[in-house]
Amino acid sequence: MDDLERAILFSFDQSGAVDVSLRARAHAFCAEARRSPQLWRVCVDRLISSRYPEVQFWCLQALEELLLRQRLQADGQAQPQGGISPSGGPVAADGAGAGADGECLPPEALAELRETLMAVAFRCPVVSGLTPGADGQAGGAAGAGVPLCAAWAVFIRNKVAQVIVLLIRLHYPAPWPSAFDPIVAALMAVGAAANPQTASAGSNTVAASSSGEGAGAWSLVCVDMACRVLAALDQEVLSIEYARTPEESAAAMRVKDGMREGCVAPLVHAWYCAAVALLTALGAGGEGGGGGGVGAQQGGMQGSNGAGERGGEVVLRDGRGSAVSRDEAVACVASLLETLQPYVAWMDIGLVADSRWLPLLFGLLASQTSEVRLRAAACGCILAIVNKRMDAVSKISLLQRVQIGQVAGVRLVEEIAARDEGLTLRLAELLTGGATEIMECIKKLEAGGTGGGLGGRAESVGQGFGMEEGKGAGGGEGGGGEASESVAVAATAAAQGMLDSILPAVFFLAQRHPDEDVSANCFQFLLFFVADMRRVGGASSRSAAALAATAAAAGAAEAAAAAVRERQEQHLRQVLLVVGERMRYPESSCEALDAPSKEGWEEEERVAEQRKDLFVLLRSAAKVNPAVVRSFVHETLAAALGRGAHATFAETEAAVQLLYQLGEGVTEEALKPGSGALGEMTALLLSSSSSAPAQQQGAGGQAAGAGGGGVRFRGHRLVALAWLEVIVRYVRFVQQHPEYIPAALEAFLGPYGVGHGNAAVAGRAAYLLMRVVKVLRQQLLPLLDSILMGLQRMLEAITSATPTPPPAAGKAGGAQGRGGGPFARGEGAFDDRIYAFEAVGLLLAQEEVPAQQQAACLSALLTPLIARADALSQAAQAAEAGGGGAEAAAGMVAALQQVIMAMSYLSKGFASHMVTTARPELAHHFKRAVECVLRVLHALPRSRPTRTKVISFLHRMADCLGPHVIPFLPQALPLLLAHCEPRDMVECLQLLSLLTAKHRSHMAPIVDALLAPLFTRLALLLPSSLPSLMGPPSTASDASGTPEEVREQREVLRAVIMLLHGITMADLHAAFLSPANASAVLPRVISLLLDAASLHADIALRKVAVACFIRFASDWCSVEPEKAPGFRAFLVDQFVATACLVPCVQPSFSLQDANSALLVNDISLALLALHHTCGQLLLDRLLSSLLPSLNCPPAVAANFCTQLQRGDAKIARDAFRELLIQLRAQHAPTQGNIAMAPRGFG
Known part of the structure; x- marks a missing residue:
């Protein structure tokens, strides 16, 4: 170990054993080494001789940085024809070249570097001038004749591949046209080394042998290295899936052109030979590298005949001479196939779509004994072939050669689907990708073009589609256009046949496979498929002509068009079957969904998310052929309801949901008597809503057929909700068929509506009943007493519910009325139940109701509410005063809110004219309600929720009582203003604006008395510098509070300006000059309006101020x-x-x-x-x-x-x-x- 290796090891140390100062010195030493003119020689020498991965990685990183500088300089120069001419730095006297920072290697050094790297990666490291390891072998890791890369860690191999790719990017095809020769040689050597040996029966390890001088010169590690280089080349240089600069795109094109001309064909041949040799060694059968593709057509890797007949298995060893396991060999073959996939997109398709590759790939995919990764890799290769871009006719000819339909058999698809989800996803991508390509080809052909013209190929192409010789594009004088059309028709017929063979497998995966990724892939295709049906708009002329081309009888064209329509209907029904099946809940989740738990909520959210795409698909199908969709939904609904007690929860809920979705955007015309399927389905559902079969038939005579009392799971939470939603959506049908009104009312008022055991369902039923009442208001009047009886328990619940503090609003509840208790939906737990009061108010407020009955009913409804409000307010006041606990007071306040809302909702149906003029006795009852609410406000002036509900109630009374509400304002408004916060102030100001605009002169004394306390309160709520609130929101000063507080202050300011404008336009601005306001209020009003007119960012408010x-x-x-x-x-x-x-x-x-x-x-x-x-x-x-x-x-x-x-x-x-x-x-x-x-x- 020399000083450089020690320095590198010290600098990479993460154990803490190396002193900090020593690490700093090591970093400095390495930095100094990087500036050496002979850096590249030092790095290559250490790459070969060192046995430390850290040293090898540092050397490769240094080489990469050196080549990156070379690349940057090359990109900045003109590129001569044939490739980039490498930049030459100053050449040393010995020809070694330079490698210091800022300099680039000369051509001689680069050539030596290329040769050395390829030698150590793919051949034995016998390179002149390089130092062997201390043990006399390369790196001390591999024996003579063994590739050095066998000793490298995986990350070192990846780094070597990246450096080689940089060299290819810089120097291929000129001045390095032989860049791929070592890769081809390494792959070809696999086939040459496949020698039969004595087989070991039942062994899971490919047997060991290494006879012959060249037997050790190749190994799986060379194949692995070749795959890594080719994969890195695609990712770093060739792939168009990544954003590239113009220089990078030009380099990619140069490398692709060079490979097409020089090495793609030998490379693909080497790919094939290596794959076949490895598969043969694994017991794949066949005759080794023969054109039969290792017996792929007979089932791929069946493994009993090929190697066995030859007397043994082929020998495979790794770089160290050890036997290679089957898993390693399989991984190697899969890597070969996976590396091939991206190259298919730009190479000559004839190199892979031939009689050698296709049987091999389809054999691997179809073989049940092949490993999953092999089958997935083969599937990916086939998909790459299918996705090859070309003109429509040539593409169809290619797809015919590929015979993608041979993997679309349901048995094979079932076998793959049951074996592995990842492989199933790849198969789904292949099937949907192939089907999409076929549809695109058909679309181009039906548009009258082939995407590239037939040209001189028309005759051969026409014969490829089974046309007679001499009837191609060149088959006769002046017949070119006719023949081209004939070829296009034949191509369309062939494409349609292939599509018909693929679709059943796609429908099977979409309908049956549980994996979400597989489903999503299939759903996206089905959306495209149905959209294409809609584009075609029925049977296209060329599709009909395509079928007519094979028909010989008279009237074949008309029959063919009918056949196209029939086929389209069949496909559409398959799509609908997918929708109907995939939208169902699992039967095992029935109980969890009925009494919702965390598990039930999660399942409901999952299905709701999945149904979004399914319902889009359903609506698209309805636009293609409404009759087929309605027929399917009708059959599904009739089957679910007709089974009665035998129906499952999932099929009942799905059938009702389908009917609901079908009614989106339905017109009144579609629901009139005799209008067809929609009316029949609605009648069928309404008949099933009754506890006994309907005696009358309507809308097609099928209403009474279901006998609805025995529908199982009718009371399930989700079924009950969907059932009621359907009735509301089709309420116009009930309006057109009054005989079904009792059945509709029973659905809402019975045990599956407002009487449901789940409070959320009951509340939702009340809300939906209110919507029905709005439509059927007059028709329901004769049933008023029955409706009041049915709602009695719910109406009494508001006045008898035990005060309970509302929990924090969570996700329980939701639009469909989730939740299991009265307050399961947070602050508005009883909100939906309160809609029952609105429904009753809408019915009572009709002039047809006798005045005496109207007053009596209104009194009966309001009296217990008033008594309840008084009791709750007194109890809440006592609890606050006596320290009874914040929780108890909060519960009473929540109950008070419900009572106030009930009185407000009850008044919604009563117009001001009826209450104040036509039947003034009604005003007496509503005045009692106002007095009660004011007592509540007086008792709880600091309760913000109470103030909010009181303001809302006064808004309602302004519409109901008209000017009769004004006498109550002097008592109400000071209480509201005294403790209001910014949000409350906005509501108060909006109430004043409403009253001022409606009652004008009647409001004069109120406005005069209110201005002073109003501006006094505003002075506490708004900052002293109002212009700071008038700029754009992004520039508003935050000195007066948080962003949310500033936003609320801006809303208050806007409401004040609008109130001043309302007072002025109502001719009440004399109040500004009254003795009580002239000195204190008028200057502030003028100043505020002047600031608004000159500074406010909202032009509309500036106009308002100018108008004042x-x-x-x-x-x-x-x-x-x-x-x-x-x-x-x-x-x-x-x-x-x-x-x-x-x-x-x-x-x-x-x-x-x-x-x-x-x-x-x-x-x-x-x-x-x-x-x-x-x-x-x-x-x-x-x-x-x-x-x-x-x-x-x-x-x-x-x-x-x-x-x-x-x-x-x-x-x-x-x-x-x-x-x-x-x-x-x-x-x-x-x-x-x-x-x-x-x-x-x-």
């Missing part, structure tokens, strides 16, 4: 004396400059923006309004100070004032826009924001 100032100017400044003293001067001096002129001159303001153009229009209207009210004062200010301060030319200012005096809105708008263009031109060079004048009023 227009109204102020019109109402407050048009009379003498001014209603707001000094306001006219404020408008002229500050509003015009701050809001009208300066913001529009800023570089950030774009006149081309549509919203900005609208703002400019509003500002011109504001200036026009100011001229009407302020007259000459405005003109004087514009001419004397405002416009000159913006560097406006006097002529431009005078012209604008002249146009403004004309009083026309359009003229004023155009003049103001022209003024802005002139002002922006004056300020463009500065590109800075213009300082605004001090602002304020009062």
